[in-house]
Amino acid sequence: GAVVSQHPSWVICKSGTSVKIECRSLDFQATTMFWYRQFPKQSLMLMATSNEGSKATYEQGVEKDKFLINHASLTLSTLTVTSAHPEDSSFYICSARTGAWLEREWSPQETQYFGPGTRLLVL
Amino acid sequence: AQTVTQSQPEMSVQEAETVTLSCTYDTSESNYYLFWYKQPPSRQMILVIRQEAYKQQNATENRFSVNFQKAAKSFSLKISDSQLGDTAMYFCAFIRAGGTSYGKLTFGQGTILTVHP
Numbered sequence: 001g002a003v004v005s006q007h008p009s010w011v012i013c014k015s016g017t018s019v020k021i022e023c024r025s026l027d028f029q030a031t032t033m034f035w036y037r038q039f040p041k042q043s044l045m046l047m048a049t050s051n052e053g054s055k056a057t058y059e060q061g062v063e064k065d066k067f068l069i070n071h072a073s074l075t076l077s078t079l080t081v082t083s084a085h086p087e088d089s090s091f092y093i094c095s096a097r098t099g100a101w102l103e104r105e106w107s108p109q110e111t112q113y114f115g116p117g118t119r120l121l122v123l
Numbered sequence: 124a125q126t127v128t129q130s131q132p133e134m135s136v137q138e139a140e141t142v143t144l145s146c147t148y149d150t151s152e153s154n155y156y157l158f159w160y161k162q163p164p165s166r167q168m169i170l171v172i173r174q175e176a177y178k179q180q181n182a183t184e185n186r187f188s189v190n191f192q193k194a195a196k197s198f199s200l201k202i203s204d205s206q207l208g209d210t211a212m213y214f215c216a217f218i219r220a221g222g223t224s225y226g227k228l229t230f231g232q233g234t235i236l237t238v239h240p
Binding site for chain 2: 032034038041042043049093111112116
């Protein structure tokens with residue numbers, strides 16, 4: 001099956017620094033990727049939708065200047081946490097949609113694959 | 124907007140027994156898809172089973188089956204012959220089929236399932 005990778009798997013950084021997390025679709029082209037944040041024993045909270053070649057769409061309450069998303073190619077999306085603070089410590093997960101180019105509708109043949117997640121600890 | 128509710132924060136079951144996880148959802152959409160995802164301790168999200176709303180037949184995948192009640196907006200997951208490897212957090216999720224959803228998943232709160240030997 002399709003695989004989505006994330007790098008790094010975990011990162012520790014000092015408060016005030018920026019951290020970049022990569023999400024790659026390894027064997028398929030992903031026109032749309034999603035970024036989630038998850039706290040322990042809680043659900044996934046969608047942060048933003050990343051479309052290749054266009055600006056990301058952020059969910060309400062998510063600071064776009066704080067969480068910069070770049071979807072530069074059909075296989076790579078990056079999330080940069082700028083000026084990280086301890087409250088940004090969390091588990092970040094990306095997912096990639098196998099849907100067709102710029103397809104807005106979800107079709108029965110589609111699947112969404114998740115990356116293994118990145119654990120961020122800000123000291 | 125869609126909402127997905129899982130009212131069982133935690134459940135436990137003995138190995139080889141059957142357990143059912145509940146999920147209800149609220150939507151005004153007529154065409155949508157429902158999913159159950161599993162997140163084991165490794166935290167890798169794994170698709171367990173999916174159901175198309177326009178299909179009346181309940182989906183099954185080996186030991187996993189769903190009871191999809193469209194009118195009641197209920198989508199429960201039954202795990203038969205539970206195994207230790209089924210220990211995980213389970214999420215019910217919803218996707219609109221049309222519009223500008225771009226495949227956005229709406230997740231429930233999750234149910235932590237523990238399988239005891």
